[in-house]
Amino acid sequence: MDDDARSGHAPGMQTRRRTLLAALGAGLGAGALGLPNPALAAVGSWSNPTLGTLTSGYKTPSRPGHTGWDIANSQGTPVYAAAAGTVRDIKTNSYPGDTTSGPLPGRTGNSVHLNHGDNYFSYYGHLYRVLVSVGQTISAGQLVGLMGTTGNSTGPHLHFEIHLPRLTTLDPKVFLANRGIALGSTAPLGSTGYPGVSQGASGWVPRVIQYLVRARGISVVVDGVYGPATTSAVKSFQSSRGLYADGYVGPITWTALILPLREGNSGDLVRGLQTALNARGASIPVDGGFGSVTANAVRSFQSRNGLVVDGLVGPVTWSVLI
Structure with a gap:
């Protein structure tokens, strides 16, 4: 699960806005994509974990051991829970270049590992800051951390995985597309986040x-x-x-x-x-x-x-x- 974001592919998207992108993924299903259709989870609603540009993909020929998708955006971009559940593990106090493992094998820095029930799990790596604690109950679309570049990373991005069961990965882009969600583009559930405020504002x-x-x-x-x-x-x-x-x-x-x-x-x-x-x-x-x-x-x-x-x-x- 070692990660290496291509910082040259990072977007010019800025977080200095409160309004998030409108949903772009409605209507995308397995038939339209011609992709496998993983069994639907019984955990309820699923959500896009963050907004940004997709960079390194799932188990590509050049990186067969890359078991998730990388979503790049500015440091501090909010990261949300992909579904309801509980916090199984976290890692904090990581830093850029940290080579120690997190809750899962690999060097993904500050990270959050969620248990959604029914043997479904999700994983969020390279966070700037973790905003949840072990054992905490989480709702779909709840803020869990801020995007960063901790661990083995060359630019701010989220390393995102979905497992069924734990440690058995699915392609998260396909998994969410089969539920009408475009990874990195569809607005996360409940995604208000913090507003950007600078000189000239009032109120x-x-x-x-x-x-x-x-x-x-x-x-x-x-x-x-x-x-x-x-x-x-x-x-x-x-x-x-x-x-x-x-x-x-x-x-x-x-x-x-x-x-x-x-x-x-x-x-x-x-x-x-x-x-x-x-x-x-x-x-x-x-x-x-x-x-x-x-x-x-x-x-x-x-x-x-x-x-x-x-x-x-x-x-x-x-x-x-x-």
Whole structure:
């Protein structure tokens, strides 16, 4: 499962947009493709795991040991669960050039391995960041990580596999095409992701960013205007975390800014949460106190959006909220 993305084939697609591509795969079936028709899983809906350009394919003549497809896009592109299930294994703390194995044999860096039941499994490699934990219950289209270039990789991409049973691979492009999904093109289920925000923006999202940056000890006026002062504050935060300091808040900076929140927390992180909840229909004080009123607003938001209703604000709730 060693991987070697052809960075020269990486697309010029940018993640600085919130609207994802419209579905392109409807109506593609095995008959139209003239391809084998793997048995349908009983796990329910399937989803495209990410958006991007297909590069290295499944068991090609030049790479017969490549047991998945590579989907290339910009670092930080959201990666979603292909179906509902549980997290079987993960690997974190990998880096570009890391030669140690992950949950499966091979050198695919930070990775997530999902169990979908009925002997179906899926695998997501080379992630910049893993956003789930072992044993966690996952819904189809749920955010599981961000695309990266960790492990044996020469450019940002997702290495994606489907197994039936575990360790017995299927061609994921064929498998999804038989379900009306064009790998890399069809919009993933529930794929909201994080918005890209830069100087010149205004409104509640810049206000949330200002609260989150201020919560990390960086002085900035919370006025909802993403001007030069906010850009400078974001650059300071990015530098402090070893990120590329361009003042642009994309998926990577978002996931560095947020922290899990629960009832009993207080401060500017909570004010950012309360601001976002109000923008999504709540009507609660922005007082920095995560009490019962804020907890109820979180549960209501989670219920309306098909999330686990636990009142805890983790990466998935944050990503849908923003």
